[in-house]
Amino acid sequence: MKQVGRDIPRLELRAKVTGRADYTHHLRLPGMLYGKVFRSTVPHGRIRSIDTTAAQALAGVHRVITGEDIRKLIPEPYYGPAFHDQPILALDKVRHVGEPVAVVLASDPHIAEQGVQLISAEYEELPAVYDEVEAMQPDILVHDVLRPAGTFADLKHLKGRGGTNVALDYHLRRGDVDKSMAGAEYVFEHTFKTQQCLHLAFEPFVSVAEPGDERLTIYTANQSPSFVRIEIARLFGWPENRVRVKVPYLGGGFGGKLYIKLEALVAALSIMVRRPVKIALTMEEQFYMITKHATTFRIKSGVSKDGRVVARACEVFWNGGAYADIGPRVAQKSGFTAAGPYDIEHVSIDSYEIYTNRTPAGALRGFGVPQLVWAYECHTDLIARELGIDPVAFRRKNLLRNGRPQATGTVLQDAAIAQVLDAVVARMGWNAPFDRGSGTMRRGRGIAIGFKAVISPTTSVAMVNISADGSTTIYCSTVDVGQGSGTAFALIAAEVLDIEAEAIRVVNPDTDITPYDMGTLGSRSLFHMGNAVRLAAEDARGKLRALAAEAGLPEGTNYPPAEIFKKRYGMQAGNVIGTASYVPTYNAPDAKTGQSDNVTPFWMVGGSGVEVEVDTETGKVRVLRLINAADCGKPINPGVARTQLSGAAIMQLGFTLSEAMQLDGGQVTNASLADYKIPGIGDIPPMENELVDAEQHSGPFGAKGLGESGTFGVSPAIANAIHDAVGVRIMELPITAEAVLRALRANAGRPLDDE
């Protein structure tokens, strides 16, 4: 291969280092109004009244708009990818603190902000529920009735269901868990929890809508422009081609900027006032937009005398917050692999997406999988310790291998689980002597591995255009959020067309120009759009050959494209457009048993190994070494791929050690970068990142997605290493110094007082 596998810098590099890269954040249009949002101060309540008089009277305020104004424009103003449950502005009820209730529009954002301060609202407060397990009881109902969108066939049966906060229940049954558990030599049961945290992209959510004659253009920081177009068209009852969605580069996404966020709001506002409208959130407001699910995971395993896991029962409770967003799909799709990358004959999985009165939860770098790996890899380690078996040996004994059926019944293929484990173990020097520290500074080691089924079935469409001078352009709706997707597609097309990748131009998403793509999410783009680009390039290559034949050039000769065009059209004219759609095969799992022979077109695998030092006097944990390995098939652009792996692990390091949204009465009390600590440069341990030698045979040139794999193993590997160092087990994220100190003191029979 001449192009694929070459290390090349991103195509957009110059724009990014010079500060000239195009982000929606910067967009200003003539006559544009800025919207600032008035938000709910109560977690759950009926709206009694909203007083906008003073705001409307403020000099410079163009207009104040509430949910009732929106309802006059759109009778059913509810949106969402899985459920149509989220009103564009609150209607009748508010369901979480920070829910948008009204918008003030002004030419100057400072005046709009001042206007917001002049609005007041009265609510009839209702009791609120915040905990996912408590919300399983129907005492406090967040929604009266479920409103599935109909987009996904397997959610339709939920329509009209009421009297529950369970938005979705997913079940998997394989073998006979009860019987096998009863007959097992050992049974282990644990409950693990994860915290609510968030994406916190540095370009906060921002969307602009520009109305035109019979047209609406939306410029937005969004990872799924095709979905935005379809959903906006649905809300207004328009054909798709009346809506144009343009997405430049994104200042971070991580699964936050998916589906619809501010787009329906700016669209409605711009149509009402007939002017362009921009809404750009502050960092603080991001805490009220979308988050990562808090979870409770009860896991139980039956183990045979010789250390084989024979049965596993998993119950996962997902704290979905006040609106479904993509949460039901997270609960379902991550449910496929909740039992971990192990060969277990008897498995049951129950996964519940639950409404609560918190900020909604969606997908964050792993579509739920990091929460699951946290639980099953801590559990696995505890079993190994209890049985006195080396944690690596215990995993190897139980590992799921290619050719064996996974819990869903789908046979594992091209999943380098064993290689990833081996790579981590080899780099750790697992069998070499290890300095365990002394006195109050103790050292330990831990490993963890995880895997994921990709979200399926999803579609990607690509166009490859060869111009008359031979220069080539790729049109696709994959959003470059920083992962280097455009560069990877250029390498793929270049390989097919036998040209230099650096000479190819990749057009940023614009739904008037770039064809449909399901979304830039779940590590799907390189595989799905990569395959579409490969096929479109092959189509273009075929058409170019046909053009050569039309021009009377002898078959099999290798004329440069420019000469073919010139010969055919008599001058530099014409072009060749290759197109292709890619959608993998998929068999929906059985509704009762979750069984299917084809739940995913590929598996992602990631693992981590860490060495930690724990200060037993303070509980402070220092990660001394972090090793990450992943299976991305054959990497298309290896350097960029390693940065993906490393960046994902660093993000997960934050979710492991420091990041947590603190709630008080439904109000986030640490909604700023000052109080919500993300990793800084001083927090990064020495790291090693390895892409194992593997191949995804159905992927473009053997490749598959990687964006999330680096997150899988980090949290449990750290907890396992802490246990190894000081003998205490942390059951809940994040692992703060306080949590470790509490565990140490409790273990020593001298527990600290609460708070």
Place this chain on the structure above:
Amino acid sequence: MTLRPINFTLNGQAVSTAIEPHRNLVELLQRFDLLGARESCGQGLCGCCTVLVDDVAVSGCLYFAVWADGKCITTVEHLDADGALSTVQEAFIACGAFQCGFCTPGFVLMTQQLLKANPAPSDDDIRHYFAGNLCRCGTYPEIVEAVKRAARA
């Protein structure tokens, strides 16, 4: 709100304008279509809005625009004013020291400053100097490499 006239040097050129006293430096720069300094956290913690004022790095989100009066303001856009990328920018490209690129101008400007004060920084020097710049994509290891590469160049 009253407009206050200000005169300052912007990327080597003398400029005059008038601005309300509540606006910050990032907003001022937007008027000159300089968009490399971006307000993100709004608290001076992330470094995305880094601007040089009389050759000292400041957080543009916390620096009032009127304070620019009489000062010399330099933004990331000035680094390749002659059409060629600076050594630091070349090093960031060579090391792949960014993903989404939103925080990159701040890191690039701070690297220029660091290398001016300390031409051969150690890893610890680099980590200490970048305590006020955050990267949500987590490209810190690549950034440390880029700074060292620029120092060697």
